[in-house]
Amino acid sequence: xxxxxxxxxxxxxxxGRLSGGLLRLATCGSVDDGKSTLVGRLLYDxxxxxxxxxxxxxxxxxxxGQDGPDLALLTDGLRAEREQGxxxxxxxxxxxxPRRRFILADTPGHVQYTRNMVTGASTADLAVILVDxxxxxxxxxxxxxxxxxxxxxxxVVLAVNxxxxxxxxxxxxxxxxxxxxxxxxxxxxxxxxxxxxxALAGDNVVEPSGRMDWYGGDTLLSHLENxxxxxxxxxxALRLPVQxxxxxxxxxxxxxxxxxxxxxxxxxxxxxxxxVVQPAGATSTVVGLSVxxxxxxTVWAPQSVAVRLADDIDISRGDTLTADxxxxxxxxxxxxxxxxxxxxxRPRQRVLLKHTTRTIPAVVEHIDYRVDVTDARRLPCDDGLxxxxxxxxxxxxxxxxxVDDYAENRRTGSFLxxxxxxxxxxxxxxADAWAGD
Amino acid sequence: xIAATRTAVAAPDGGTDPRRSPAVSPLTHLDMLEAEAAHxxxxxxxxxxxxxxxxxxxxxSIVMLHVALKAFAPAPLxxxxxxxxxxxxxxxxxxxRDRIVEKHGLRLxxxxxxxxxxxxxxxxxxxxTRNPLQTLPLLDAVRDGRFGAxxxxxxxxxxxxRAKERVxxxxxxxxxxxxxxxxxxxxxxxxxxxxxxxxxxxxxxxxWTELDVWQYIEQEGIELPEVYYAHRRKVFQRDGMWLAPGExxxxxxxxxxxxxxxxxxxxxxxxxxxxxxxSASTVAAVIAEISASRVTERGASRADDRLSEAAMEDRKRxxxx
Numbered sequence: 099x100x101x102x103x104x105x106x107x108x109x110x111x112x113x114g115r116l117s118g119g120l121l122r123l124a125t126c127g128s129v130d131d132g133k134s135t136l137v138g139r140l141l142y143d144x145x146x147x148x149x150x151x152x153x154x155x156x157x158x159x160x161x162x163g164q165d166g167p168d169l170a171l172l173t174d175g176l177r178a179e180r181e182q183g184x185x186x187x188x189x190x191x192x193x194x195x196p197r198r199r200f201i202l203a204d205t206p207g208h209v210q211y212t213r214n215m216v217t218g219a220s221t222a223d224l225a226v227i228l229v230d231x232x233x234x235x236x237x238x239x240x241x242x243x244x245x246x247x248x249x250x251x252x253x254v255v256l257a258v259n260x261x262x263x264x265x266x267x268x269x270x271x272x273x274x275x276x277x278x279x280x281x282x283x284x285x286x287x288x289x290x291x292x293x294x295x296x297a298l299a300g301d302n303v304v305e306p307s308g309r310m311d312w313y314g315g316d317t318l319l320s321h322l323e324n325x326x327x328x329x330x331x332x333x334x335a336l337r338l339p340v341q342x343x344x345x346x347x348x349x350x351x352x353x354x355x356x357x358x359x360x361x362x363x364x365x366x367x368x369x370x371x372x373x374v375v376q377p378a379g380a381t382s383t384v385v386g387l388s389v390x391x392x393x394x395x396t397v398w399a400p401q402s403v404a405v406r407l408a409d410d411i412d413i414s415r416g417d418t419l420t421a422d423x424x425x426x427x428x429x430x431x432x433x434x435x436x437x438x439x440x441x442x443x444r445p446r447q448r449v450l451l452k453h454t455t456r457t458i459p460a461v462v463e464h465i466d467y468r469v470d471v472t473d474a475r476r477l478p479c480d481d482g483l484x485x486x487x488x489x490x491x492x493x494x495x496x497x498x499x500x501v502d503d504y505a506e507n508r509r510t511g512s513f514l515x516x517x518x519x520x521x522x523x524x525x526x527x528x529a530d531a532w533a534g535d
Numbered sequence: 536x537i538a539a540t541r542t543a544v545a546a547p548d549g550g551t552d553p554r555r556s557p558a559v560s561p562l563t564h565l566d567m568l569e570a571e572a573a574h575x576x577x578x579x580x581x582x583x584x585x586x587x588x589x590x591x592x593x594x595x596s597i598v599m600l601h602v603a604l605k606a607f608a609p610a611p612l613x614x615x616x617x618x619x620x621x622x623x624x625x626x627x628x629x630x631x632r633d634r635i636v637e638k639h640g641l642r643l644x645x646x647x648x649x650x651x652x653x654x655x656x657x658x659x660x661x662x663x664t665r666n667p668l669q670t671l672p673l674l675d676a677v678r679d680g681r682f683g684a685x686x687x688x689x690x691x692x693x694x695x696x697r698a699k700e701r702v703x704x705x706x707x708x709x710x711x712x713x714x715x716x717x718x719x720x721x722x723x724x725x726x727x728x729x730x731x732x733x734x735x736x737x738x739x740x741x742x743w744t745e746l747d748v749w750q751y752i753e754q755e756g757i758e759l760p761e762v763y764y765a766h767r768r769k770v771f772q773r774d775g776m777w778l779a780p781g782e783x784x785x786x787x788x789x790x791x792x793x794x795x796x797x798x799x800x801x802x803x804x805x806x807x808x809x810x811x812x813x814s815a816s817t818v819a820a821v822i823a824e825i826s827a828s829r830v831t832e833r834g835a836s837r838a839d840d841r842l843s844e845a846a847m848e849d850r851k852r853x854x855x856x
Contacts, residue, residue: 217719
């Protein structure tokens with residue numbers, strides 16, 4: 099062990115204005131890649147593990163006859179997980195440096211838990227994919243890479259872990275990176291940064307390694323602190339899904355002002371801007387904007403805002419404000435989906451589809467293919483999608499929806515399929531580009 | 536679909552793609568957490584007929600209420616408050632609760648553990664702790680109020696079982712939480728569907744940490760009950776914590792009362808909420824203190840979580856918050 103819990107902890111400046119903002123990341127690895135140790139190391143070395151937690155894991159480690167604290171214990175959660183020595187569910191961890199706040203989705207790596215990685219990756223700005231330096235790139239590695247690509251996670255870090263077990267040799271690292279980079283490129287991963295590390299010994303996670311002089315890059319934490327946040331939603335076209343209508347009676351109670359409340363999914367909105375209310379297509383002009391009760395003249399994604407329009411149009415939850423008529427409202431969606439439920443998704447199945455703030459009946463018209471996520475091959479699919487399957491589907495909805503290409507806008511291109519009988523979340527969907535009727 | 540196009544991949548030496556331009560968000564991490572919490576409140580208001588916000592006068596529920604009031608401003612809150620009163624609450628906190636209800640014209644329902652004990656439905660535990668007794672009055676209040684959604688101030692950083700909690704957490708008619716049957720939660724798409732008898736616990740502050748809560752209190756100038764700041768109080772020591780004497784049953788024989796300068800990091804039932812030695816009498820001083828603290832909030836001040844390694848998990852399964 100190279101470090102312990104420091105005597106004093108300086109987790110952040112007290113102003114609450116961390117200049118680097120908030121970064122969401124997901125960690126994914128196979129069972130024995132040392133993911134729990136890596137996450138434990140990040141928490142431990144950023145001093146996010148406090149004295150009582152550290153004492154608890156040191157005590158358990160001692161009872162089990164281990165030399166140092168077993169950092170993997172920091173991320174053990176539920177009783178069944180401790181009993182079986184596995185991770186069942188996505189766990190969320192929090193840490194901060196003086197520069198940036200982090201939300202880490204710690205996703206289990208078992209084959210049967212693809213849905214957990216899809217869940218963790220759905221909100222991630224960055225995915226950390228772990229590889230055991232002794233084993234190199236395995237099928238599960240490419241599976242994680244494919245899911246990161248599918249979910250359009252903007253940045254990928256290849257963490258080549260257990261370098262201590264290969265004597266910190268550069269040639270091992272270079273060979274793994276070459277193979278991963280080529281195959282990641284084929285899967286459409288845009289941005290990969292590879293880092294050689296040993297989570298167990300503490301090399302290049304938080305502290306730079308003194309044993310890999312040949313590596314000139316950042317430590318993992320330094321990379322996390324400096325990587326640009328995901329794709330900037332303010333640079334995209336305006337999308338404001340209406341969540342709720344706030345009604346404010348005038349002082350004489352003769353009229354009611356209607357504020358359309360919602361979180362800006364993308365874009366910037368100013369007082370005076372023309373807007374289109376989709377799917378009806380009515381147009382109006384913004385005459386008032388407020389951010390959680392404070393009136394202002396400009397709002398930007400992802401603020402939660404309220405908007406007042408010049409015209410008294412019929413607008414309710416589920417409508418979307420856009421800048422123009424693109425994308426057109428449509429009743430047919432082609433999409434890539436990840437099936438989550440233990441019961442299969444079948445052709446002609448009736449479902450509820452939840453997209454932004456609208457939930458409507460829909461039918462799965464056709465399942466076109468199933469994807470082998472290790473090499474992105476499309477396989478025939480006649481009998482439906484099972485849990486953890488990824489596939490291509492065509493869906494028809496009862497009412498028109500304003501759906502974006504998921505590749506362009508994760509927030510307005512994503513949807514859930516829900517069981518109309520018991521309300522279970524069945525399937526996660528990512529819409530393809532609209533191809534016309 | 537999984538795209539087949541090949542795009543530029545950064546060199547393994549840490550080189551970066553020159554096309555990337557840093558996306559400088561004008562929003563701070565607190566702005567983003569607040570926007571997310573407001574979105575969660577509005578989702579519930581849009582999808583549920585009846586909901587209630589669990590309000591104890593503790594700082595998390597105070598921050599939660601503050602965001603809720605902002606999310607629906609200038610209109611009034613579209614739901615009521617619910618407090619499960621153990622009968623062992625700090626008088627300062629109850630006074631604060633009533634002041635806030637009055638100030639914002641809110642509706643408050645109180646579910647009383649004492650009333651359940653008085654009519655024989657619940658029995659006092661030998662250790663005098665009433666936190667585990669809250670579950671039944673809470674579930675009855677949820678049923679009687681026909682609440683489809685109940686907001687709680689729980690945060691995932693508090694405890695390891697909570698690290699796996701969803702923002703929308705489905706509970707059966709016994710309020711029970713089954714970690715293996717939780718719905719996957721993706722993007723910002725929360726699934727609030729529930730069957731008759733079931734309800735959904737909603738945690739708008741899921742992604743906040745203790746430090747975020749305090750920084751937000753500072754930024755927004757939120758008033759808190761005075762017990763959160765350093766004050767002189769008669770206390771006695773039990774299990775390494777400073778507990779306040781009171782009708783709930785402390786001190787026992789052999790426990791000596793002394794006066795110390797303390798404050799509370801969490802505020803719950805007096806029988807199991809411990810004070811910490813502190814001279815922090817302002818928000819800034821509290822932030823400085825917890826930034827340098829080496830003990831987690833629950834480890835410092837909650838005896839009920841120390842009962843076993845899985846104490847919180849067990850109480851959640853039984854329908855606790």
